[in-house]
Amino acid sequence: MHTDSGLPRPASSLTGLSLLFSLVPLGRSMEVTVPTALNVLNGSDARLACTFNSCYTVNHKQFSLNWTYQECSNCSEEMFLQFRMKIINPKLERFRDRVEFSGNPSKYDVSVMLRNVQLEDEGVYSCYVMNPPDRHRGHGRITLKVLLEEPPERDSTVAVIVGASVGGFLAVVILVLMVVKCVRRKKEQKLSTDDLKTEEEGKTDGEANAEEGAK
Numbered sequence: 599m600h601t602d603s604g605l606p607r608p609a610s611s612l613t614g615l616s617l618l619f620s621l622v623p624l625g626r627s628m629e630v631t632v633p634t635a636l637n638v639l640n641g642s643d644a645r646l647a648c649t650f651n652s653c654y655t656v657n658h659k660q661f662s663l664n665w666t667y668q669e670c671s672n673c674s675e676e677m678f679l680q681f682r683m684k685i686i687n688p689k690l691e692r693f694r695d696r697v698e699f700s701g702n703p704s705k706y707d708v709s710v711m712l713r714n715v716q717l718e719d720e721g722v723y724s725c726y727v728m729n730p731p732d733r734h735r736g737h738g739r740i741t742l743k744v745l746l747e748e749p750p751e752r753d754s755t756v757a758v759i760v761g762a763s764v765g766g767f768l769a770v771v772i773l774v775l776m777v778v779k780c781v782r783r784k785k786e787q788k789l790s791t792d793d794l795k796t797e798e799e800g801k802t803d804g805e806a807n808a809e810e811g812a813k
């Protein structure tokens with residue numbers, strides 16, 4: 599009964615590899631990395647970190663960024679920061695001049711700082727990015743909670759070490775997957791360039807995407 603002792607080693611690791619690659623997200627949106635939940639002490643400054651991955655370098659003439667705030671799940675999203683050729687800060691009454699851009703679009707970083715966080719600042723913060731010629735829009739959501747007192751410290755040295763090594767390994771895997779994905783996407787876009795051209799003469803496709811974003 600030692601004939602079916604499992605697949606020979608090379609074959610089984612190949613299976614594992616293709617499983618990994620099939621997990622490459624091929625969804626229609628760009629990957630945006632944000633802390634999904636952020637707890638901030640009342641009165642301190644919150645860094646709303648938002649970075650993205652794109653297969654293309656950022657062209658400031660075409661790059662588009664919107665940061666919105668949504669107070670409750672039924673509330674409408676209020677735009678409080680935008681990038682269109684340059685940073686535009688509409689200064690909502692609720693934030694006054696507490697919002698400051700702290701990212702660098704050329705480095706795929708569109709983070710903002712929210713100074714002197716107040717209880718009323720709780721809610722959902724969204725960053726939307728669009729980096730043509732990549733036709734997929736990215737969206738990151740941060741749920742901000744304001745704490746009134748410092749949470750108790752926990753001894754987590756072991757957890758940090760384990761977390762860091764697992765994290766480091768995952769980072770390498772993700773990097774590899776991103777490269778593979780970009781190659782695939784560029785190929786995909788190249789293939790559809792012909793019908794894209796006719797589409798854009800009619801000026802329909804891009805507009806539909808933008809409408810979805812404004813909401």
Ligand SMILES: *[C@@H]1O[C@H](CO)[C@@H](O)[C@H](O)[C@H]1NC(C)=O
Nearest residue numbers: 640641642714715716717746
């Ligand atoms: C939050 O902090 C501000 C000062 O930054 C203070 O005026 C306010 O009373 C605090 N709110 C609560 C509920 O503790």
Ligand SMILES: *[C@@H]1O[C@H](CO)[C@@H](O)[C@H](O)[C@H]1NC(C)=O
Nearest residue numbers: 668669670671672673674721
């Ligand atoms: C959202 O709105 C619906 C109806 O418009 C209401 O039934 C629901 O309670 C609201 N939810 C919140 C969290 O306000």
Ligand SMILES: *[C@@H]1O[C@H](CO)[C@@H](O)[C@H](O)[C@H]1NC(C)=O
Nearest residue numbers: 662664726727728808811812
């Ligand atoms: C940002 O908002 C403007 C108008 O509100 C819209 O035209 C644009 O497509 C939006 N950009 C993104 C990345 O969602």
